[in-house]
Amino acid sequence: MGDGEGGGEKHQKSNDRIISTDPNDYTIIKEGEAEILMHAKNQVFYNKTQVNNRDLSIAVLRTFISKRKEEHEAMSSKRAKVPPEVSEEASAGHVEEEATDDPVSNSEKSNGECEVLVEPPEDEPHASPEEAVKLTEGKGRGQLKPPRVLEALAASGLRSIRYAREVEGIGQVVAVDNDKVSVEACKRNIRFNGSVACSKVESHLADARVFMLTHQKEFDVVDLDPYGSPSVFLDSAVQTVVDGGMLMCTATDMAVLCGGNGEVCYSKYGSYPLRGKYCHEMALRILLACIESHANRYKRYIVPVLSVQMDFYVRVFVRIFTSASAMKNTPLKLSYVYQCIGCDSFHLQCLGRTVTKNNSVRYLPGFGPAVPQECSDCGKKFNMGGPIWSAPIHDQEWVTSILANVKSMKDRYPAYDRISAVLTTISEELPDVPLFVSLHSLCGTLKCTSPSAVVFRSAVINAGYRISGTHVNPLGLKSDAPMDVIWDIMRCWVKNHPVKAQPPDQSGTVILSKEPTLQANFARAVSSLSKAQVKKVARFLPNPERHWGPKLRAGRQITSKHASLLGPHVVNGSNSHEERDEQEPKRQKTEDHTSPCQES
Numbered sequence: 001m002g003d004g005e006g007g008g009e010k011h012q013k014s015n016d017r018i019i020s021t022d023p024n025d026y027t028i029i030k031e032g033e034a035e036i037l038m039h040a041k042n043q044v045f046y047n048k049t050q051v052n053n054r055d056l057s058i059a060v061l062r063t064f065i066s067k068r069k070e071e072h073e074a075m076s077s078k079r080a081k082v083p084p085e086v087s088e089e090a091s092a093g094h095v096e097e098e099a100t101d102d103p104v105s106n107s108e109k110s111n112g113e114c115e116v117l118v119e120p121p122e123d124e125p126h127a128s129p130e131e132a133v134k135l136t137e138g139k140g141r142g143q144l145k146p147p148r149v150l151e152a153l154a155a156s157g158l159r160s161i162r163y164a165r166e167v168e169g170i171g172q173v174v175a176v177d178n179d180k181v182s183v184e185a186c187k188r189n190i191r192f193n194g195s196v197a198c199s200k201v202e203s204h205l206a207d208a209r210v211f212m213l214t215h216q217k218e219f220d221v222v223d224l225d226p227y228g229s230p231s232v233f234l235d236s237a238v239q240t241v242v243d244g245g246m247l248m249c250t251a252t253d254m255a256v257l258c259g260g261n262g263e264v265c266y267s268k269y270g271s272y273p274l275r276g277k278y279c280h281e282m283a284l285r286i287l288l289a290c291i292e293s294h295a296n297r298y299k300r301y302i303v304p305v306l307s308v309q310m311d312f313y314v315r316v317f318v319r320i321f322t323s324a325s326a327m328k329n330t331p332l333k334l335s336y337v338y339q340c341i342g343c344d345s346f347h348l349q350c351l352g353r354t355v356t357k358n359n360s361v362r363y364l365p366g367f368g369p370a371v372p373q374e375c376s377d378c379g380k381k382f383n384m385g386g387p388i389w390s391a392p393i394h395d396q397e398w399v400t401s402i403l404a405n406v407k408s409m410k411d412r413y414p415a416y417d418r419i420s421a422v423l424t425t426i427s428e429e430l431p432d433v434p435l436f437v438s439l440h441s442l443c444g445t446l447k448c449t450s451p452s453a454v455v456f457r458s459a460v461i462n463a464g465y466r467i468s469g470t471h472v473n474p475l476g477l478k479s480d481a482p483m484d485v486i487w488d489i490m491r492c493w494v495k496n497h498p499v500k501a502q503p504p505d506q507s508g509t510v511i512l513s514k515e516p517t518l519q520a521n522f523a524r525a526v527s528s529l530s531k532a533q534v535k536k537v538a539r540f541l542p543n544p545e546r547h548w549g550p551k552l553r554a555g556r557q558i559t560s561k562h563a564s565l566l567g568p569h570v571v572n573g574s575n576s577h578e579e580r581d582e583q584e585p586k587r588q589k590t591e592d593h594t595s596p597c598q599e600s
């Protein structure tokens, strides 16, 4: 086990916390192929509910490795066809610096390994995954180096150890934490996990921001899993990832991201959230817009691969590339959201637009406003939120590969049921439709009975539009049908299912006072059943046990303040490992996924 266990001293002091060296004070926690030693007083952060988060990250990491290999092979065969002196790019007048065999161009010694890091030309570097591959190759040209992973906020090192032990083809994993007790625990856990962990994982005591700023473009994958908001780490994180590399980022401050405190969200993320049924998807899109804005500062941009809202947090997986010209497209991927305060209708307004003339593209500000002062459906005013990321939040090809990987290695994912259900739902989402409507909320506005999802889906499809579910809300429906079409369908529904008279100023009354311009056809449409219904498989699974939620910061004292959350038995009570599971602060996690949650 860890260092000093046999010694006479049973406790060492670190910061203001006592580190026990008595083996009896520890229990072993196993997750995947990693085993970590956990102190009975849980001095180092560990939350078993995050097994979903870690499993998903392992699945993405495995796919990242195989995709990068594919990209590398595609690049190699392209190279074989084109003599290097006269490359396609050069002949097209595109001048680009290539990774050379000469490490002098810019090499850096790190942990005894020689990294070939080529600083791309200032203005127009590599814009595609294939081109980024050039820069991640090793010294011998044509060789792809095993990826280096940085877990910037590592706590016990569980995640890093799982990456090292479970992901085939992984290179080095660097686990950083600024908490001395955590780093000592991490080092102990690395040793506890045997030779593979010892040879691949290293632990550092450092402020993650300083560490990342001093290791620019050195890591193929950077994993951020903070307490609450990742906002203070984003600027350095986007600089640490190599071109074509991946940033994995969690945010658990859902109350902030979902509109609990709009001004706090603005100060952290640069966007205004809106309280609405789609707030969890909006949270994902605010986080993506924020990462993009940090990336843009360094002539970089993101390509989201997978964006998940799960349990009590959001987690995004984005690749990062450098290209000053591709970066000009960023305003086309961002939108403000107008949400009616009366009927919840929403409309997006893109920040930018392009005009193409004679093969040249001009970038211009978006036209606005996208909505009149008063909602054309119910006459009420709009709140304006955003800017949000309004381009796709997943790459469906990646999602398919990740899901296929998970299914092919079922036994190696402790959270298989949950992550395969989430990935399946994501694979069925309309990729190009931001946000969604909720059938219950539409019916709530009109005070009418609800059509079944199949009937509503059919009417949308019969009107010539697309519709799908969403992984963030079992009742949510994504559709490219405009809001007036959605309301027309509902007006037609109410004609056959009349409602009681309501006060004239109610949004529902105003909406129903207009005649529909579209005659909805509710006949069952082929493909109106969701794929989940067709396959009769669950997409939204209940939590596996009580208190499936976020945890307090490590070392934080449980006080009477927490009694309402955790139950009075925890205050001043003993804190055995078994009890600890019961003590995770319970919040949110209701049947309705849309209520904003609290920060961990």
Ligand SMILES: C[S@@+](CC[C@H](N)C(=O)[O-])C[C@H]1O[C@@H](n2cnc3c(N)ncnc32)[C@H](O)[C@@H]1O
Binding pocket: 045, 046, 047, 050, 054, 152, 153, 154, 155, 156, 157, 158, 159, 176, 177, 178, 179, 182, 206, 207, 208, 209, 225, 226, 227, 554
């Ligand atoms: C939520 S825990 C990480 C959990 C871990 N990733 C896992 O999967 O089990 C957050 C960790 O970030 C560390 N931390 C907070 N601020 C930091 C900073 N500025 N630099 C490095 N580590 C930091 C804390 O000490 C804590 O251990």
Ligand SMILES: [Zn+2]
Binding pocket: 340, 341, 342, 343, 344, 345, 375, 376, 377, 378, 379, 380, 507
């Ligand atoms: Zn309205």
